[in-house]
Amino acid sequence: MRQEQFEEFVRGNLPALGRYAYVLTGHREDAADLVQDSLVRLARAWPRVDEAGSPLAYAKTTMVRTHISTLRRLGRLRRSEFEDLPADDGFGSVDDGVDLRRALRTLSPVQRAVVVLSFFDDVDDVTIGHQLRRRPGAVRALRHRALRSLRAALHDNPNVEVRR
Template sequence: MDRYDGFREFVLARQQALMRSAYLLTGDAHLAEDLMQSVLLKVAGHWPRLVRSGAPEAYTRKAMVNQYISWRRRRQAEVSTADPPEHGHAHDNATVDRIVLREALARLTPRQRAVIVLRFYEDLSERQTAEILGCSLGTVKSQTHHALGRLRVLAPELTRLFAEMEEVRR
């Protein structure tokens, strides 16, 4: 029996969802690929133990969030506040909302961004989010509250979207 039995199948089955999470965390396609590759290397090294525990996806998501937070701490990257370039074509409202939200998410702390991604994009419960982040349920609730408040300040034009997020939270 190969120690990597099932790893390839796991990656193929979960690759899109994991890549989406990585992109939402980093806000950059290339960084998302780097994050996912880095985490999958770690997961491969622990694969036999993860299969025995029955929680390879939970471990992978937790490793992804931890790696992202670690990168942000090390890099202390500053988010560009320059105005986006003017384009000669119009965007629909949904596209504009996505761009504004992506820029607002990039200005959250790494922990707040992780909570928003896990709760609202990955549709995880507060308890599942707390397990992945390795924190208490109360911390998830307060981080979510603070993150949504900060998003309201950063992108007031998306008030409708944040109201929907609040409803989901309840």
């Protein structure tokens, strides 16, 4: 029965989990790996996660923590910085979107995780701190540095105008 519930959960939430992984990593291949690794962990913890009633939240937290894991970071170093940028969706300026995507690629995994949790999940710093195992003050500092890095990366591109 629990196996069936797990499979039902995966089938029902895979689009959201895949999207979350892609937003976190910025790489299609890394995102697919991250989904697989996170679901392997979720499968092992499934009985207690299912009883707690929050498998999606558990899966997303696992995904974030796995993504910022030191050794996964090493595995990504050999990838080209600009390969496999997510395609433009047709809204807004093409150059503008590509430049921002490239700028996001310059962030460290933990900085990108803070950005995603802040601007994609819209969760507060206490919650982010819990997910990243950091204090809220450290989360604020990480977000500040991430935004500063993005501004710097975008300013380096003469095609993009960024307002402060």
